[in-house]
Amino acid sequence: MQKFYVVGIGPGCPEQMTAQAREALxxxxxxxxxxxxxxxxxxxxxxxxxxxxxxxxxxxxxxxxLAEALQGKTVxxxxxxxxxxxxxxxxxxxxxxxxxxxxxxVPGITAAASGAALLGAPxxxxxxxxxxxxxxxxxxxxxxxxxxxxxxxxxxxxxxPRSHGRPExxxxxxxxxxxxxxxATPVGIVKNIGRAGEHTIVTTLxxxxxxxxxxxSTVFVGxxxxxxxxxxxxxxxxxxxxxxxxx
Numbered sequence: 001m002q003k004f005y006v007v008g009i010g011p012g013c014p015e016q017m018t019a020q021a022r023e024a025l026x027x028x029x030x031x032x033x034x035x036x037x038x039x040x041x042x043x044x045x046x047x048x049x050x051x052x053x054x055x056x057x058x059x060x061x062x063x064x065x066l067a068e069a070l071q072g073k074t075v076x077x078x079x080x081x082x083x084x085x086x087x088x089x090x091x092x093x094x095x096x097x098x099x100x101x102x103x104x105x106v107p108g109i110t111a112a113a114s115g116a117a118l119l120g121a122p123x124x125x126x127x128x129x130x131x132x133x134x135x136x137x138x139x140x141x142x143x144x145x146x147x148x149x150x151x152x153x154x155x156x157x158x159x160x161p162r163s164h165g166r167p168e169x170x171x172x173x174x175x176x177x178x179x180x181x182x183x184a185t186p187v188g189i190v191k192n193i194g195r196a197g198e199h200t201i202v203t204t205l206x207x208x209x210x211x212x213x214x215x216x217s218t219v220f221v222g223x224x225x226x227x228x229x230x231x232x233x234x235x236x237x238x239x240x241x242x243x244x245x246x247x
Contacts, residue, residue, distance in 0.1 A: 001102045004069045006089045008082040008108020011194025012040035016109050024106045028076035032065035037078050062095050069101050081110040111218040112157045115190035118200050120232030122220045127155035132169040146173055150180035155235055158219040170210040181205055186228045188220040202231055
């Protein structure tokens with residue numbers, strides 16, 4: 001049965017691409033994906049055959065890639081971050097049902113992990129990940145999930161926080177979270193993770209300037225215990241308190 005790899009390439013830089021991901025890409029005859037992600041891997045594998053299209057062509061892209069696999073080619077579909085977290089793994093598995101293709105999902109470093117590392121340790125306790133893209137999810141449901149996560153005192157990681165097509169979503173998300181979280185709650189913004197122009201911004205929920213955030217940003221919102229030290233954000237896991245209780 002022909003193998004079809006769905007590969008999480010992490011942020012896109014070679015240093016943060018797993019060995020398993022690189023092996024899958026090396027084994028592929030065809031590498032498929034969104035054009036921006038193809039540009040990240042093409043310099044590493046210049047002799048491969050490439051299949052790419054635009055941001056809203058996910059179904060067509062997967063169908064074309066599966067057609068290549070049915071012709072006997074080994075295919076690797078790339079996703080940024082992790083292929084199973086807002087990536088292409090689910091769609092490929094859905095479309096491949098009943099086909100003589102073995103789908104192998106290859107994990108990658110998602111933005112919650114790579115961005116958190118740049119900020120310090122903001123996710124040392126329970127956290128929720130919420131995408132603000134309403135292209136596939138109704139905005140009312142996104143608001144409901146944000147409110148529930150904030151009310152439960154989760155750390156919150158926000159994917160797809162703001163774009164030209166939805167510039168107001170992050171501001172609305174901030175309003176919702178401020179109903180449950182303190183104004184001084186630490187917030188970290190990480191832009192262009194693992195790519196040129198990578199940098200972090202540390203602020204608070206009340207002072208969050210949504211104009212600084214774009215589609216290449218990931219936003220981290222703390223819980224009630226999170227604090228800022230220098231240019232880092234820390235959410236205590238509770239180890240020190242446990243130690244002190246035994247002293």
